[in-house]
Amino acid sequence: MKHRLFLFDLDDTLLDFKASERLSFERTMRELGLQAVPDGLFVRYQAINLALWRAFELGAVSKDFLKVERFRRTFAEYGAGLDLDPQAASDLYLESLPNTVVLVDGAQQLCETLAGIGEVGIITNGVEHIQHRRIRASGLHAHLSFVATSEACGHAKPDARFFNYAVNMARAFSHQETVIVGDRLDADILGANRFGIDSCWFNSGGQANNSEAVPSCEATRLQDVIPALRALQSL
Template sequence: MKHRLFLFDLDDTLLDFKASEKLSFVRTMQELGLRDGVDGLFQQYQAINTALWKSFEAGAVSKDFLKVERFRKTFETKGIELDSEAASRLYLESLPDTVVLIDGAQHVCETLAAFGEVGVITNGVESIQSRRIASSGLSKHISFVATSESSGYAKPDVRFFEYATKMARSFVKDKTIIVGDRLDADILGANRFGIESCWFNPSRLANESEALPTYEVASLHEILPSLREFAAA
């Protein structure tokens, strides 16, 4: 295997954020006294949250604004009078307790850590992501965690990847690969930074973007065979 530095996105690549997100959202609403219509409210929240994250990645809004605004806007849209700041706090407190691993995450991180160095690259909230990684049991295989919060830049900004690779023990471009589920952040970022990438695409979506992954897998279990096969070719 030619690669020695493996940079993994966290949410929906190693950790099932969709499952964790819903569990935390439901728990938050229950603590705020809301029990009816939570599923519909969650769908509204997801759409608003996704749009705000895209704005954050484009540099249009701050992360502190995003954390509260997604709840304020959700409540406003549905005409619900709840404290958006309290909702944000309760939700973020809950996330580290609702960690769900993607199938194969433990094995792939353990195996690749024996070949080289595994790092996590994430646009998520630093304190929350660190606690979630600790809860996941993956910490012993991960050398470092690079967040947009600590770097000052978000994926796919090249400056984020420059920051992340400086955290590694050793960085050689042609021996580094990014694994992530998002074409517009992980794969496009890898393209711009000039390193290889592996698109984790469990839903087998069509790639209609400008981002060009080096490899594509539908399961984390496919990563090791793919990297070994191409290294031997």
């Protein structure tokens, strides 16, 4: 395998964020005294949260604003019948996330194998102190050389400045020997394209690529990542 530096997105690549998100959201609502979560509340929260993260990646909103605003907007849509404190919801939710970690199938073995070949690092736009706690809770930290966060960098994926920040944390770096594995075309793969490194799109849902991002290879399971990377050598 030609690659020696493996950069992994965290959420919905190595960790099943969707599962953790639902568990933490439901726990937060219960702790706020909401015994029965209204139909569609979590789905609406997800849509609002996703839109705000996209805005953050474009530099339109701050992460501190996002963390509370997603709950404020969600609660506001349900009117007076959902009189809950968005700041309290944000605090409870973030505290819950490290306790609801779910690994994507094959994540532990993949990181362990690649750490034996080269160097494995995490690149994430998530909340820094929460991501570090989640990584430790998952057990993945044993195989990692570094964790690069947009919060510490000051720039988020897909900005090339974030990728430059990340690779400078590695013991060694060359464009030809570096690859990113991630699920987001608009953040992970597009960022890799702009930075001039290989990318493996973790497309677990078998989605069509209708974006400008061009992955070097694709895998629908983490177990398929290494074969996909090895196949790049023959191209």
